[in-house]
Amino acid sequence: NQKLLDYGKEEIQQLLKEGEERKEELMALNDEMDGAVKNLQGWLEAAEIQQQQEGENGNSNSSPQSSKVDQIALPVDTHSSQMLQLAAENAAIDDCFYFLDQSLAQKNIPLKVFLEEVRKLSKRQFTVKAHLIKIRDAKASNPFDE
Numbered sequence: 001n002q003k004l005l006d007y008g009k010e011e012i013q014q015l016l017k018e019g020e021e022r023k024e025e026l027m028a029l030n031d032e033m034d035g036a037v038k039n040l041q042g043w044l045e046a047a048e049i050q051q052q053q054e055g056e057n058g059n060s061n062s063s064p065q066s067s068k069v070d071q072i073a074l075p076v077d078t079h080s081s082q083m084l085q086l087a088a089e090n091a092a093i094d095d096c097f098y099f100l101d102q103s104l105a106q107k108n109i110p111l112k113v114f115l116e117e118v119r120k121l122s123k124r125q126f127t128v129k130a131h132l133i134k135i136r137d138a139k140a141s142n143p144f145d146e
Helices: 002-056 064-072 078-105 111-141
Strands: none
Touching: 078 111
């Protein structure tokens, strides 16, 4: 019996030692996490200050980042404007195909609905791509014409 008690005591001491080591590891990780949270809070505060300064400088847009992107993608002529619009529509149709496929795979829509929608979208995408090709050819033949 004494040997069992001694063995149990050793096991308990080993478990306590491992628990203490694990506790120290977790405390170190917790300290590291606290440092990372403080770092992120500093970045967030800096971003808020920058956003406030931009607001004070006359940028009253609700989303200054999106307005910058919109300013970059300005078409210079009618053909470019049409191509930008058609390219966006083509990408949107591709996205629709993807989500229709996902819905069919998850059995959220029946096959008949899937096929009908794909058929409609395919016709529209064909037209969009044909227009894109026509505009590209028109721009290529008259590069200085607006």
